[in-house]
Amino acid sequence: MRPARALIDLQALRHNYRLAREASGARALAVIKADAYGHGAVRCAQALGDEVNGFAVACIEEALELRESGIRQPILLLEGFFEADELGLIERHDLWTVVHSNWQIEAIEKAALQRPLTVWLKLDSGMHRVGLHPAEYRDGYQRLLASGKVAKVVLMTHFSRADELDSTRSAEQVAVFEQARASLGSEVSLRNSPAIMGWSQLFPEQSANDWVRAGIMLYGATPFEQTQAVAERLHPVMTLESKIIGVRELPAGEPVGYGGRFISERPTRVGVVAMGYADGYPRHAPTGTPVAIDGKPGSLIGRVSMDMLTVDLTDLPHAGLGSRVELWGRDVLASDVAIQAGSIPYQLFCNLKRVPRIYCGG
Known part of the structure; x- marks a missing residue:
């Protein structure tokens, strides 16, 4: 047999997840999109077991693979839904969904749902990829809650340069987010792996009830080119x-x-x-x-x-x-x-x- 192989250390995976929780002081989604970054989504999800607060995947196909494999923890769709008719699957399989566009809010308002959804409302704070404009954010939040189709809204954004420790962009994005969500009393999810590891000073008042999203650090790799304290504690998976x-x-x-x-x-x-x-x-x-x-x-x-x-x-x-x-x-x-x-x-x-x-x- 050809000797090339990839050894996947699931104990290292659990160590890195616990480190993300410790470093952030918040609840953590384990990001296992793209087949857990090539590590095997189902096996990684099973290894994290009941200690994980939830998982994040890119799309509903990835979520359904996990559900069909017996994974019952919360699963967030990071890209949300692509067609309105996916909302029925989201409801049936008890998935959480990101909402990043006005058409998605309209689809939820029109949907015939038996149970209210958990929505993560994404703000474009400066990444300029997807997310509601800051001027639309409060209205989007209020529309979702007024629709009667949403039980909870988590407020989120995504950083464009958190892996650059000398950049001011992350602080600028936090300021945009804080202004857009002022007086909205919901749970918050700001931090991806580089923000968990390298930007604790930007989140001195983050609640233990808020959320972080552990991606590359979950697999034991650093997003930084320079030495960094939390990175030194990661275990390659x-x-x-x-x-x-x-x-x-x-x-x-x-x-x-x-x-x-x-x-x-x-x-x-x-x-x-x-x-x-x-x-x-x-x-x-x-x-x-x-x-x-x-x-x-x-x-x-x-x-x-x-x-x-x-x-x-x-x-x-x-x-x-x-x-x-x-x-x-x-x-x-x-x-x-x-x-x-x-x-x-x-x-x-x-x-x-x-x-x-x-x-x-x-």
């Missing part, structure tokens, strides 16, 4: 690994891989690893991208191929056929690989495919 399936001894001056972008400057031992961009490893990871070979630091050389990549074994004389290679995990942080590849850990995880997931710590 996914370890992407494979083995060396071939070894080449090359003299100085020989090219390696497609395009010959790497040329050996000395006699070089090259290890061939069963891992490539068809598995989700970033094709644009350059020579020098870190790996761990039998637990020791190593590096990528040459271009990543569809099914294979190459690493330098010259200074690792005990490594060879069958040696374990960690592409990211505890020894090689996904965030470090992402920086080298001009990507982000979110994309690395979500791009994972073909590689079997092996769960532990369940």
Whole structure:
């Protein structure tokens, strides 16, 4: 069997969720959209069990997969509903929905529902993607409650630059949100992972009854490029690994891989690893991208191929056929690989495919 695989540590997942609760002092939704960022939504939801306050997914298809798998905790649809006829499914399966547009408010007002909904009303505080304009926000809130179709409204927004710790944009967005929701006495959800981890000073009075949304930190990866205190306490959940399936001894001056972008400057031992961009490893990871070979630091050389990549074994004389290679995990942080590849850990995880997931710590 091909040795490429992704090990998913469910105990690390639970640790990171508890850290999100501790760091925020609020209730936390575990964001498991996009198949839990490539980690497996159903297994991750089952692992978090009864201790989770709720889950968040992108759309109703993802929510129904969880319900069909026996998940009964609250599930929030982060993109809301796309057609008015989805409201019947939202009611039937006891889902929570984001509302970010006036047409969605109108659809709720017109809907024939037997039970009132829980709505998270999204404000566009400066992301300028989706959300009600600040001038419309209070009216939208009042319309939802007056409709008789809504039992509770949670007030929310989303930050555009919370992963930039030197940016003033998050503070500006908080100010817009506070002005728009003044005197509206509802629960609040402002913080995503970077805001939970790096912006506690903006939320000194957040209530324990409010909500945060733990996404990338749930999987043990940092959204920041610099060192950060909460990030140091995260446990990586996914370890992407494979083995060396071939070894080449090359003299100085020989090219390696497609395009010959790497040329050996000395006699070089090259290890061939069963891992490539068809598995989700970033094709644009350059020579020098870190790996761990039998637990020791190593590096990528040459271009990543569809099914294979190459690493330098010259200074690792005990490594060879069958040696374990960690592409990211505890020894090689996904965030470090992402920086080298001009990507982000979110994309690395979500791009994972073909590689079997092996769960532990369940």
